[in-house]
Amino acid sequence: MSSRLLDIVIKSLPKILIPGLKYTIPLTLVSFALGLLIAIIVAVTRVMKIKVLSWFFRFYVWVFRGTPMLVQLFIIFYGLPKIGLNIPRIPSAIIAFSLNVGAYASETIRGSVLAVSKSQTEGAIACGLTLWQSIVYIVLPQAIKNCVPALFNTFISLVKDTSLAANITIEEMFMATQRIVAVTYEPLVLYIEVAFIYLLFSTALSYLQKFAEGRLTYRTRKADAQ
Amino acid sequence: MIKLQGLYKSFGGKTILNGIDLEVSKGETVAVIGPSGAGKSTALRCINLLEKPDKGRLTIGEDSYDFEKITPKDILKIRQSTAMVFQNFSLYENKTALQNITLPLIKAKKYSKEKAIESALENLKAVGLLDRKDYYPSQLSGGQQQRVGIARALALKPEVILFDEPTSALDPEKVKDVLEIIKRISRERITSVIVTHELEFAMDVADKVVFLADGLVVEEGSPREVLKNPKDPRTLRFLGHFADKLEYVI
Numbered sequence: 459m460s461s462r463l464l465d466i467v468i469k470s471l472p473k474i475l476i477p478g479l480k481y482t483i484p485l486t487l488v489s490f491a492l493g494l495l496i497a498i499i500v501a502v503t504r505v506m507k508i509k510v511l512s513w514f515f516r517f518y519v520w521v522f523r524g525t526p527m528l529v530q531l532f533i534i535f536y537g538l539p540k541i542g543l544n545i546p547r548i549p550s551a552i553i554a555f556s557l558n559v560g561a562y563a564s565e566t567i568r569g570s571v572l573a574v575s576k577s578q579t580e581g582a583i584a585c586g587l588t589l590w591q592s593i594v595y596i597v598l599p600q601a602i603k604n605c606v607p608a609l610f611n612t613f614i615s616l617v618k619d620t621s622l623a624a625n626i627t628i629e630e631m632f633m634a635t636q637r638i639v640a641v642t643y644e645p646l647v648l649y650i651e652v653a654f655i656y657l658l659f660s661t662a663l664s665y666l667q668k669f670a671e672g673r674l675t676y677r678t679r680k681a682d683a684q
Numbered sequence: 685m686i687k688l689q690g691l692y693k694s695f696g697g698k699t700i701l702n703g704i705d706l707e708v709s710k711g712e713t714v715a716v717i718g719p720s721g722a723g724k725s726t727a728l729r730c731i732n733l734l735e736k737p738d739k740g741r742l743t744i745g746e747d748s749y750d751f752e753k754i755t756p757k758d759i760l761k762i763r764q765s766t767a768m769v770f771q772n773f774s775l776y777e778n779k780t781a782l783q784n785i786t787l788p789l790i791k792a793k794k795y796s797k798e799k800a801i802e803s804a805l806e807n808l809k810a811v812g813l814l815d816r817k818d819y820y821p822s823q824l825s826g827g828q829q830q831r832v833g834i835a836r837a838l839a840l841k842p843e844v845i846l847f848d849e850p851t852s853a854l855d856p857e858k859v860k861d862v863l864e865i866i867k868r869i870s871r872e873r874i875t876s877v878i879v880t881h882e883l884e885f886a887m888d889v890a891d892k893v894v895f896l897a898d899g900l901v902v903e904e905g906s907p908r909e910v911l912k913n914p915k916d917p918r919t920l921r922f923l924g925h926f927a928d929k930l931e932y933v934i
């Protein structure tokens with residue numbers, strides 16, 4: 459690598475990393491947290507087959523899983539102002555991302571809730587817990603624990619998908635990189651550099667996943683039991 | 685006291701329970717026996733509404749309910765005044781032995797945390813598992829899990845404990861421990877209904893034995909009457925040589 463290239467790579471690093479810390483990471487964390495909340499509500503509503511709401515959520519999942527996220531982002535940010543709904547770019551991105559996470563993760567959680575054995579609910583309601591209590595204290599914790607790996611897939615996808623926010627004028631890492639490329643004409647090294655930073659963020663999440671899985675596993679060791 | 689009158693239940697058009705009457709006085713232990721598929725579990729699960737009966741009346745203590753007009757509030761009340769010990773234990777997998785007992789005490793009976801823990805420890809001690817209080821179900825043997833299940837039921841201080849074949853999922857050597865605990869419960873005059881295949885155990889602990897077949901109570905009475913001198917041919921056939929063997933046991 460020539461010293462000019464090395465110089466560009468080093469000088470651009472903070473220029474890419476700072477938008478990463480400012481936009482990519484907060485967008486990812488906030489959207490994922492909201493998305494997870496939406497997913498839990500949707501999953502439970504659908505498992506409990508609550509009328510109307512259940513139907514509505516099915517429609518929501520169908521739409522958000524079946525259309526490109528970029529198109530959703532454009533509809534929210536560029537389309538909705540036409541009917542007087544002006545949503546600033548950051549909230550627009552958060553809405554699109556969290557609704558997307560919500561749609562995907564709700565299916566993951568729903569499957570996982572259905573997989574928790576019926577005897578767990580029966581054990582709870584037979585002791586006088588309400589159905590809701592048994593879902594909140596018994597079924598959901600087990601269901602979510604069982605789908606941690608799948609949820610982290612969605613989480614890691616989201617880190618990468620935040621690059622789409624560049625399309626609605628949010629200066630996240632990818633857009634910052636594009637700007638630098640425009641003045642340095644070094645697309646190869648710079649795009650590899652930003653790819654490397656995404657990889658770094660995703661890898662950090664993989665470690666978080668390992669940690670979360672470890673924390674959530676109620677010891678399964680059979681030893682000591684007589 | 686609990687009383688079932690004219691209990692009917694069908695699954696998908698197939699009648700399983702065809703008008704069951706069952707009375708359990710306070711402090712009494714009633715054993716329900718019968719061939720596989722007779723509807724014993726279904727009848728027991730109708731008492732706490734894990735299955736929704738088609739027709740019939742249920743009386744628990746002062747309260748009486750018509751199954752056809754039962755409300756969600758009634759159902760909750762019935763479940764809070766009964767407890768069940770399951771064949772497959774049904775312990776909460778995400779909770780320790782101690783938490784398995786405290787959770788329903790705190791959430792359903794509205795105990796304070798301290799009081800719940802105190803009661804849980806007391807009942808774990810009664811089943812000999814104080815040293816396993818922080819173990820998760822997956823770390824306990826079947827027999828230990830069932831003892832936690834029994835401790836959980838006892839802690840609820842219900843009007844009646846419903847046992848559905850509490851030992852049939854256990855290794856033979858663990859069966860004795862669990863039966864011993866149930867026997868003690870019975871001696872403490874805690875009202876119980878026990879569905880069981882352990883006929884000698886029924887003979888030993890039950891105040892009354894009920895024989896269920898084809899969705900009906902075919903025979904009921906003292907253990908001696910039903911197990912030693914069965915009158916109905918179906919009971920005779922089910923008991924096989926058991927009645928003769930009993931001569932030597934007792």
Ligand SMILES: Nc1ncnc2c1ncn2[C@@H]1O[C@H](COP(=O)(O)OP(=O)(O)OP(=O)(O)O)[C@@H](O)[C@H]1O
Nearest residue numbers: 695696700718719720721722723724725726727849
């Ligand atoms: N949820 C259900 N849906 C359909 N049929 C059912 C259901 N539960 C039970 N049955 C049927 O009802 C009948 C009685 O079942 P039940 O489990 O009450 O029998 P049991 O007397 O407890 O038998 P066992 O001694 O084998 O436990 C069986 O024929 C069974 O197939």
Ligand SMILES: [Mg+2]
Nearest residue numbers: 724725726849
């Ligand atoms: Mg049964």
